[in-house]
Amino acid sequence: MISHETLERAVAGGVITSEQRDTLLTMDRSRFHAEEEDEANPEENLRLIGGGNDLFVTVGIVLLSAGFYFMLSTLLAGRTLWIAALAAAFAWAIAEIVTRQHRMKLSSTVLSLAFMAATTVVLWLLIQERYPIRQPESLWQVLALRQTAAPAGYLLFGGIIAAAAVYFWRFRVPILAGVVAVSATLLAFLQTAMILYDGIAAGTVAAPRIEDVPDLLRASLYMPLVCGLVVFGIAVALDLHDRERRTSWSDCAFWLHVVSAPMLVHPLFILATGQDVAFGQAEPDESATVMLTLLIIGFVYVALAIDRRSLLVPTLAYFGSLGIYYLVNSTANSTGIPPFALILLVIGALIITFGAGWQHIRRLIVRPTLPTSVLDRLPPLKVRSYSR
Template sequence: MPVVISQETLDSAVTQGVITTQQRDRLYALERTGSFNAEDAAEAAEENLRLIGGGNDLFVTVGTILLTVGFYFVLNTLLPGQRLWIAALVAVFSWGLAEVVTRQHRMKLSSTVLSLFFVISFTVALGLEIFARYPIQKPESIWQLLALRQQVSSAGYLFLGGTMAAVALYFWRFRVPILAGVFAIAATLLAFLQTAVLLYDGVTTGAVAPPRLEDMPELMRAALYMPLICGLVVFGTAVALDVYDRERRKIWSDCAFWLHVVSAPMLVHPLFIMATGQDVVMGRIEPDANATIMLAILIIAFVYVALAIDRRSLLVPTLAYFGSLGIYYLINSTANSTGIPPFALILLVVGALIITFGAGWQHIRRLIVRPTLPTSVLDKLPPIKLPSIKQA
């Protein structure tokens, strides 16, 4: 009777060093086609997001969702109006279910769904408890808003700090990569809260002059430094994890994937406004020729960085942002001109880049990154491998 080795077993063998990534990829290709050739190797070289463990994982995920939702509605019937207890029990239920699905069977997609169930239910329970302790009413005047400083800051610290602690504990127990992105988001919000509290204290003590109405555009531009700094910190952490796990055999590379997804919007939006001078928040997004050139330079820079660190997870949100921005401009533009709008060209470039990189990412990476970076830098980045080796 033939012995069948599952994909999870092969991935585990790579993680434990029993076989190499190249050997695993050759086995994948042999299983799919019965042979191994250059085309199979090229296909194996594409980035693989380990989000789903196969058909059984998808099957169990559906059961997990149905079971958790059913448990929620049972609690709604047994504990009507007890939202705090319902949310807390759903969090406990999600944790208990993860002990089987994640700890014992290592099902990737099911584990991701359960971790999100836990985070959502825990934050709801924590938010309800904090709101009960710090009842915050809608302010009717600026003076009432200023008087809420102590309550808002204390509630914010407890909520965000508690969320980060719970996410860290869950990750320590179950090692679910998406929680790295959740933790980064909570840490970013905490940094925003701390910055707002420091500015408030500075204004109330007289150390910082209160802004005038004519200073608001400059103030909003200065506020962009906060998400930019947070984005750089998250991006730097993701790159550090990529460097630590260059072969992408461990969970840290999957955590880096989600950190890149989180960092991309925080980097792209501030850099776009700073480079082009366009005020997206206030609705003025009609870049002139110079802004269009700066936008093109930004796209090229992000493309090169994504190629260097071998992360399409950084590039996809970037191109999606620029593409959606261009679509917004074209739809809302009332100009009646026979010329081609600059952003139409940007859309063409973005679309062409997505298709081109999707068809030959590894080949483009070898052509562009290898000749332009010194060996000392290349040795620290995810390796540029031959087409026969698959990037995890």
């Protein structure tokens, strides 16, 4: 910001005229008042769409990519591997202009997803050529798949992670953090299944019986829960690294929160409410409803503390969808009030209330309940909202 004295010296030295000085001062005062108005009426600063031109270019990219794909399908009919490889190269080339030079947000996201989709197809086709996997016709054939399923899975998920990492290194597209998190989670599931299989084959782990299936499925919920906690921890670390939400790392944290929320919510819901994993029972009793309400309160508090609505939205959507499922499919007495009706009312009220005054509620709840040493490391409690 140029001081008033500097402007006066510029007028005295003939650098600018007095009219130009007055114009600059008027522009500066207008900017100051605009910032004050923004502070009084904060809006969530989403960095997912860069504006009308970004949306316009995105439409062009979709049309151009579709045309390129249909052209390749005609010229290279039946050569799916080459089509997918050229589609990935095409998306990279367009990203060199749209993402690397102009930093268009929505367009960059679409291009990155197109690149990852084409790369996944390439990896899958290469795996089918090297590790042919046919549909098993017996239990023994399923057991025999271990020798091909393990290296094929490692190649697929490892290749996706490597491709996403290289693309992110080049273009810094935040959604790829979510792609890496999902692929790493699936890779962890594969590795756990291989360890269990090897244990059964070696005789160190007892093979499960039919009656053990519900307990086995319930125990398997710990895997997504652990993965969700790891992804959530990385997202929080990125949030603490960029408390003001000014860099692309906070956008990466946004997508990591979106990925971690379902992995945390579903296992906690099943484990806390005692639902039937094997048969998908979705109706909690009164005690389970209390536990479910406590879960919602816990997720709401954590979302407020770290200033992340992206963690809260999937959570409420999950609980709300379960409530709708129960209300539609239950055969409860029509004169009684289903337990999930209360949950739906709470979720709807929470969404409206938090949407109308997120930062105000955050100050009222978080500030009195956390020590200053913790608050100083969390996203700042102020009027302007940076959360997503």
